Amino acid sequence: xxxxxxxxxxxxxxxxxxxxxxxxxxxxxxxxxxxxxxxxxxxxxxxxxxxxxxxxxxxxxxxxxxxxxxxxxxxxxxxxxxxxxxxxxxxxxxxxxxxxxxxxxxxxxxxxxxxxxxxxxxxxxxxxxxxxxxxxxxxxxxxxxxxxxxxxxxxxxxxxxxxxxxxxxxxxxxxxxxxxxxxxxxxxxxxxxxxxxxxxxxxxxxxxxxxxxxxxxx
Amino acid sequence: xxxxxxxxxxxxxxxxxxxxxxxxxxxxxxxxxxxxxxxxxxxxxxxxxxxxxxxxxxxxxxxxxxxxxxxxxxxxxxxxxxxxxxxxxxxxxxxxxxxxxxxxxxxxxxxxxxxxxxxxxxxxxxxxxxxxxxxxxxxxxxxxxxxxxxxxxxxxxxxxxxxxxxxxxxx
Numbered sequence: 001x002x003x004x005x006x007x008x009x010x011x012x013x014x015x016x017x018x019x020x021x022x023x024x025x026x027x028x029x030x031x032x033x034x035x036x037x038x039x040x041x042x043x044x045x046x047x048x049x050x051x052x053x054x055x056x057x058x059x060x061x062x063x064x065x066x067x068x069x070x071x072x073x074x075x076x077x078x079x080x081x082x083x084x085x086x087x088x089x090x091x092x093x094x095x096x097x098x099x100x101x102x103x104x105x106x107x108x109x110x111x112x113x114x115x116x117x118x119x120x121x122x123x124x125x126x127x128x129x130x131x132x133x134x135x136x137x138x139x140x141x142x143x144x145x146x147x148x149x150x151x152x153x154x155x156x157x158x159x160x161x162x163x164x165x166x167x168x169x170x171x172x173x174x175x176x177x178x179x180x181x182x183x184x185x186x187x188x189x190x191x192x193x194x195x196x197x198x199x200x201x202x203x204x205x206x207x208x209x210x211x212x213x214x215x216x217x218x
Numbered sequence: 219x220x221x222x223x224x225x226x227x228x229x230x231x232x233x234x235x236x237x238x239x240x241x242x243x244x245x246x247x248x249x250x251x252x253x254x255x256x257x258x259x260x261x262x263x264x265x266x267x268x269x270x271x272x273x274x275x276x277x278x279x280x281x282x283x284x285x286x287x288x289x290x291x292x293x294x295x296x297x298x299x300x301x302x303x304x305x306x307x308x309x310x311x312x313x314x315x316x317x318x319x320x321x322x323x324x325x326x327x328x329x330x331x332x333x334x335x336x337x338x339x340x341x342x343x344x345x346x347x348x349x350x351x352x353x354x355x356x357x358x359x360x361x362x363x364x365x366x367x368x369x370x371x372x373x374x375x376x377x378x379x380x381x382x383x384x385x386x387x388x389x
Contacts, residue, residue, distance in 0.1 A: 008321035018239070063296050064340045067355035074350070084347065089344040 040117035041199045043109045048190045050105040053070055054133070054204075055183045058176050061099045065176065068171040070097060074163045075113035083155055091165065093151060100135045100171060100173040122193050136175050143168040251375050252293050259364040259381035260313075260388040262374040263352050272375040276315075282314045283337045283360060284326070287358055298348055299339035306345075306363050313388055331360035361388075 072091055083088050106126065109115050115123050150164035194200045263279065269291055273281075280286040287295050300307040302319055303329035311317055316319060317325060342348040345366035352358045353370065364381035367373055379386045 024302075053333055053336070059274060059294065060296075060336035063294070063355050063357070067296075067351050067358070070354045071347075071350045090347055092343040092347065094341050096302075117357075171269075 001004050012056070030049055032070050036117045037197065039112075039114050040198055041194070042098060043112075043114040043123065044118065044190050044197075045199065046105040046187070048187060048194065049128065050102050051183050051187050051190070054101045057099045057101060058180045058183070062173065062180070064095060065128045065173050067168055069166065069173060072169065073161065073164050076159075076166065077078050081162060082158050084153060087151055087153075087158065087161060090208065093148065094166070096147060096169065098137065098170075099145060099176075101137065102132055103130055103133065104142070119193070122189060130184050132179055135181050139175060140172055143171060228322075240336075248265075248305050255272050258305075258389075259386055260309050260361050261364045261381045262359065262361050262369045262376060262388070263349060263367065263371045264359045265352055265356055266370070266372045267356060268372065270374065272378060275376055278313050278376060282310070284329055286337075293357040296358040297339040298342045298351055298355075298358055300348065300361070303343050306361055309388060310361055317346055324375065 030059045038053055068091055075081050075090050109126075115126075118126075145163075147164050150161045151160045191200070191205075195202055232341060268289065270289060277286065281295055282297065284297070286296055299310070311319070311322055315325070326335070329335045330338060340351075342351060342360065345362040348360040348362050349366070349368055349371050352360045359374075362371075367381075373380060376387055381388070
C-alpha cells in the first residue's frame, strides 16, 4: 500500500517546523545565558573595582590612624594632655573618623538580581565581605561617638578620655587591618572567577590601584 | 613783636613738617616689617626616614595637589594639612594651590569622586600635632611655620633653599 504524497509532505513540514521551534528556543536560551553571563561578569568587575577602591581607602587612612595611636601613647606617657583644648590640639577629632567605604556594587547587585547569576562561592565571599564592612562601620560609629563623649571632659579627667581614644584607635586599626585582609580574599576569588570566564588574563588586574606608582619620581 | 611771633610760627610749621616727613619716610619700613611678621616662611617637613632632602617647587605642588602620591622609593605619601584658619594653611592655599577654602574643598571632593585619590589630606590641629605625626607616619609630609620647627624635624629644601634663605618660595 502506497502512502499518499501529501502525508510525506506533512511529515517533512512537521519535522521542519519542530526543528525550527527547537532551534529558536535554543537560540533564545543561548542569548539568555549570554546575557546572564555578561551581567555576572559585569557585576563581578564592578565588585572587584569597588573592593579595590575600599582597599585603597583603608591603605590611605591606616598609616594615619596608626600614627595617631603611636602619638597618643607618647602623649599619654608624658601626661602632657590635661585640658580639652590640649586634647583637641594634640590629636584632633576629625582625623579619628573611620573611612567611608563604598557598597554601591552590592546594593546594585541586590536590586538588579545580578547575584542570582553568580556562583555560590563568589556570592558567599561577597556577602561575608559586605557584612564585615557593615559591622566595621557600625562599630566605628559607636566607638567614635563614645570617644566624642569622652573627649568632652572636665579638667583632671583627661586620662579617661585618652584611654577611650586609645581603645577606639586600637580597635579601629585592628578592624581596618582585618577588613583589608577580607578584601584581599574577596579580590582573589573574584579574580579567579574573572580569569575563568575569560574577562581578564591571569596576570591582569581589574583596575589599577588608585594613584598607582606611575607618578612616582616624576 | 608781631614779626617775632610770625617767626616762631614759621619755625613751628617747619618742625611740624619735618616730623610729618620723618613719619611718612618711616611708614613703608614699618609696614614692610609688619607684613614680614604676618607672612612668616612656611617650612615643609617630612618623615625623618625619608630619603628626599630637596624637591622642586613644581614637584611639591604635584604632591600637595595629590597628583603624585608616591615618593621615588615607592612609599605612599601621606599629606597632613592644618585645619582652616591657621595662617600657614592660608599661605599654602595661596602659594601652592592657588585656591580659596571652597575651591580647595571642591577640588578634593572632585578627586575622590573621580577615584583619582583614595582620600583627601589628613587634618592636623596644631604645629605640634603636625610635627609629631610626621615623625611617626612613614612617607608623610606637612607644613608648619618655620618658627615652629623643632630640632628633630626634617625640613625639605625647595629648589635648594631653606626657609631662612633669600628667595625661598613659601613666604
